Amino acid sequence: MASVLPPIENLTDRFRTLPGIGRKTAARLALAFVDMTEEEAKAFAEAVLEVKSGVGRCPVCNNLCEAGKLCGICSDDSRDKSVICVVEDVRAVMAMERVRDYNGLYHVLGGVLSPLDGIGPEQLKLAELLERIRDNDVKEVIIATNPTPDGETTALYIAKLLKPAGIKTSRLAYGIPVGGDLEYADEMTLMRAMEGRRSIL
């Protein structure tokens, strides 16, 4: 029986290392390259290498940045340096930035506490966060980890960690999403939405 060609198999294996890509999707993506033009494939390979050579992590907030520089947010003088929003990953920064409402800085943890996956406080950028708070005039830390069990634990952990420093810590509000439908909201969300209710007049 004819087996899969080694180059295809190799690329399939590479794709499988990417997050959320399973065996079938990896094979589908690898096969797409067969019918690409030579130029397209080259451009793809170059784009991959460029990300490695041109993109780094901001030494202050761990956000993505041009290699060897501060990130665009940390180096922006118009931003409020007294507020730090703590997020899990870079995608959360992007989501917050799309809102165009928040004008403070960020701190990218690089994950959340997850004992089962062997991720403890040392694996996250927590020491760096404490250092930032010690060395700068920070007035508020907004903890914006995801509303998952691990995200919650991490939020609580950070809040406790910052308590001795006497800095105001807050958490994003829970509630029903705008445009959502009460019928489809889960009990936990509804409960939190009730708890967080606000007077409207």
Next chain:
Amino acid sequence: MASVLPPIENLTDRFRTLPGIGRKTAARLALAFVDMTEEEAKAFAEAVLEVKSGVGRCPVCNNLCEAGKLCGICSDDSRDKSVICVVEDVRAVMAMERVRDYNGLYHVLGGVLSPLDGIGPEQLKLAELLERIRDNDVKEVIIATNPTPDGETTALYIAKLLKPAGIKTSRLAYGIPVGGDLEYADEMTLMRAMEGRRSIL
């Protein structure tokens, strides 16, 4: 506001050209490269280029093969050269080969007839199929396009095309999938399964 870094944006755009990858998935995949090691990224880029340089199309059946050679199936002398199974794409060949039951050859159309997408008979490897049948001693053509409307149309088109040559053409059986549940089978499938019922003793 900080926008996405150009290398990330570039790689995201590249990923979006792959089948079934939307904006969010493309961004997620592109970001995964930031935290890869230099070696991993290089291996990925090389794997992409290797597929372009090392993989070609079999001049006989249009299946994937080492560049400039016949594919492993066409060059295998133990296979029955009098039966050709016509499939839409290479993934169908892989699926059939996993069964390890079929011992004939294949013919990869490279798609199905789809007037809305501008895919007519000229865009598929139909002339090549007719040529193969004319030049070789082919006894049966099994049409194994997918059971979609376009796949059905293509199957019928090919059957009509081959009729003058007097070659036996067949179509894969329709029916309920093994391990499936009648409750979840759609009406069309159940109808076809009834039509195709066979005596069991």
